[in-house]
Amino acid sequence: MMQAGAPTGFETVLAPGAQRRGYWRALLAHRSLFYHLAARDLRVRYKQTLLGLAWGLFRPLLSTGAFTLVFGMLGGFPTIGQTAYPIVVFCATLPWQLFATGVLHGSVSLTMNASLVTRVYFPRLLLPLSALINGLVDFAVGLVLLLIVLILVGQPPTWRLVTIPAFALLALTFSLGLGLWLSALNVRYRDFGYLAPFLLQLGFFLSPVGFLSTTVPEHWRVAYGLNPMVGAIDGFRWALLDPSGPLDLGVLAASVAVAIVTLVSGLAYFRRAELSFADRI
16 A cells, blocks of 8 residues: 555565575675674673683683693593693683583573564574674683793694684584574573583583593594584694694594584574564564
8 A cells, every 4th residue: 555645656576585585695784783792792791800801711721720630630631742731621622612602602692682683673693693702702812822821831833723713613613503503492492591501511521621532442533523522622732732643534524524514404493493583582
């Protein structure tokens, strides 16, 4: 129905599925919102803190200290060459924290922004994507500290350092995939918001953070690599600690494959469920 005084000579056609076809263009068009959401989360996280970004080091340092006491000093777990056990653990904690922070924040990204989801349209994928930024900032701070420590102890990184972004991408891929699954499921079943921390705690001890993957029997290592964080952590140690031995390409391939499947399936489920987020949340 046309209102009085409305301009004539043109018409607007809303084709079925147009929103779906233009989704990725809309995602790019809303990039300024992505920057705003990421910056807001960082401000809220470190607002009125004395240490600021240094708090990003608290969790990996605490984990390193606990593993060093229990597994390094009491358990006598093996290390890499002459590298001190705390450095071996801290090197593994960095990719784990990058992964875990993205999953933890991503799983509640929709419910924590319910008022935004119900009031205005934007690609909801921006919310779990922006949740990755917190982990990236903590990761960057921790990596700089680790590099300084390696130089001070006389073990400067080699050319392998250039592969760090690839292993960080593996951790982020798996993190985003799980974050998409959990965030979409959490809209319908709030149980998944409570389940995420438990799963991360379980995964922390099942991943080779406090020990080396070489302690796993050889015939089980590829199956163990179905946990993508195994490939990411092994890759970090290979890239930063020398001599760390050759990288097990079979384990790495299994980790990459599972991470990609998790991301693709998570994205497909998230996109299907996205149409009902505003009604269910």
